[in-house]
Amino acid sequence: KNEVEQSPQNLTAQEGEFITINCSYSVGISALHWLQQHPGGGIVSLFMLSSGKKKHGRLIATINIQEKHSSLHITASHPRDSAVYICAFYQGAQKLVFGQGTRLTINP
Amino acid sequence: GAGVSQTPSNKVTEKGKYVELRCDPISGHTALYWYRQSLGQGPEFLIYFQGTGAADDSGLPNDRFFAVRPEGSVSTLKIQRTERGDSAVYLCASSPGTYNEQFFGPGTRLTVL
Numbered sequence: 001k002n003e004v005e006q007s008p009q010n011l012t013a014q015e016g017e018f019i020t021i022n023c024s025y026s027v028g029i030s031a032l033h034w035l036q037q038h039p040g041g042g043i044v045s046l047f048m049l050s051s052g053k054k055k056h057g058r059l060i061a062t063i064n065i066q067e068k069h070s071s072l073h074i075t076a077s078h079p080r081d082s083a084v085y086i087c088a089f090y091q092g093a094q095k096l097v098f099g100q101g102t103r104l105t106i107n108p
Numbered sequence: 109g110a111g112v113s114q115t116p117s118n119k120v121t122e123k124g125k126y127v128e129l130r131c132d133p134i135s136g137h138t139a140l141y142w143y144r145q146s147l148g149q150g151p152e153f154l155i156y157f158q159g160t161g162a163a164d165d166s167g168l169p170n171d172r173f174f175a176v177r178p179e180g181s182v183s184t185l186k187i188q189r190t191e192r193g194d195s196a197v198y199l200c201a202s203s204p205g206t207y208n209e210q211f212f213g214p215g216t217r218l219t220v221l
Contacts, residue, residue, distance in 0.1 A: 031207065043151070043199065043212035086150050090207060095141065095164060098150030 003027055006087060006099040014107055019074040021102045023087035026068065033096065034061050034072050037084045046072070046085075077106045110134070112213035114200050120219045121190055129185040129216045133202030140183050141210060142175055143199040151199055157183060190220045 004025045013019060023032070031050040037043045047054050047061040049070075054061050058077075063070040074081055082105050088096040113132045121127050133140050138159055143151035153167040157177045165175070172190075177183040187194055197217050201210040 033209070035212075042214040043201075045209050045211070048209050088150070091153075092164075095153035095156055095167065096143075096151075096210065097153070098143075100148075100150045 002100070003091075003097055004087060004089065004099040006085075006102050008102060009100065010103045010105075012105045012107065013077060015078060017077050017106075019077050019081070019104065019106075021072045021085050021104070023070045023072070023099055024068060025070075025087075025089060027089075027091075029065070029068075029089040031090060032063055032070050033088045034070070035086045035088060037086060037101070039083075043086070074104075079106045079108050082106050112200055112202050112211050114198075114213040114216050116216060117214065118217045118219075120221065122221050123190060123192060125190050125220075127187050127190055127218065129187075129198050129218070131183045131185070131200030131202075131213060133181065133183070133200070134211055135181075137202035137204055137211070138180070139203045139205055139208070139210075140177060141201040141203075142183070142185050143201065145197045145199055145215070147196075154185070154198075187218075190218075192220045194218060195220045 007022045033048050034046045035043050049063050058075045060073040084101040084103050086101045088098040091097045115130045140157040142154040145151040155165040155175050156163050160180045172188045175185045197215040199215045200213045203210045
């Protein structure tokens, strides 16, 4: 069983829709990353959070440490939001353990 | 300022050859990470450096893989006797220290024919 599971694996929506991507993990963690990867591009860190909620522009990330669950929300989605979104957590101090990613496509 | 850079951006090689992949981290970042990403998968950890030393190399798949960071800045990932299964995007990341946000390079796409 993977230590981190994301759902859905693929998501297609229309411009303007509210998007939710979920991340569940099976081990105790201190913090979780949400990352964005564009096709052919590098990975960009969106959030690192250990409790509650963080907001940056149209992106909102929440985490419930007790329930081992985090969500990434995108409000007023736009085609430029189309990318792969990945959650990851630190295993020890050294390395990130990544989910398999959620491929998001926003159609105009 | 400059982000993490990786060279080459693409590398095509033949089975059995030796390859070197280079990572230039953000200046001043003490922690450096190598990951490998296969198509349709999330990245997988390979090795982590704190300064010049490899603090954790548990993700290296076998002894054909080796990485160095001799001066605590630039790192080189070396793969001997490449195999077709080594084909992937190799990502490098750096951070100011442990438990910090990691900054990723654009990756090197390695194709072994």
